[in-house]
Amino acid sequence: MGNAVRALGAGVECLGGIALLGASSLVDGEVRTGPLAVGFAAGYLYRHARAAAGCRRFRGGPGRSLGVALAWGALGVAVDRSMGDSAASRAYAAGVGIGSAAYWLTRRGE
Numbered sequence: 001m002g003n004a005v006r007a008l009g010a011g012v013e014c015l016g017g018i019a020l021l022g023a024s025s026l027v028d029g030e031v032r033t034g035p036l037a038v039g040f041a042a043g044y045l046y047r048h049a050r051a052a053a054g055c056r057r058f059r060g061g062p063g064r065s066l067g068v069a070l071a072w073g074a075l076g077v078a079v080d081r082s083m084g085d086s087a088a089s090r091a092y093a094a095g096v097g098i099g100s101a102a103y104w105l106t107r108r109g110e
Helices: 002-028 033-052 062-083 086-107
Strands: none
Touching (some): 033 062, 033 086, 062 086
16 A cells, blocks of 8 residues: 555656646746756655655654655755746756656665
8 A cells, every 4th residue: 555655656746747847848948957957866865865864654753754854845945946947947846756756666666
């Protein structure tokens, strides 16, 4: 059951990222690759930080889970605000979702 919920979450993250990329290409006519790469790295590293800190289950360590989420959330907001325009922000957000889903896909067997 837990694996199915994680798979659903990764699917939603990936579809959300793809939708943001599609919206960016429709509205702006391009997808910014720099912010997309930074977002991908941030999403992947966020999931890795959660796994390394032992935050796989919220019930097992809610303080650690909240601490990691708040720290990375603040970092994400700071990077997003430094982007400057909406096309870069959409690409960054898409990268975060796709990077997070990619971590789950590569590490799901562990």
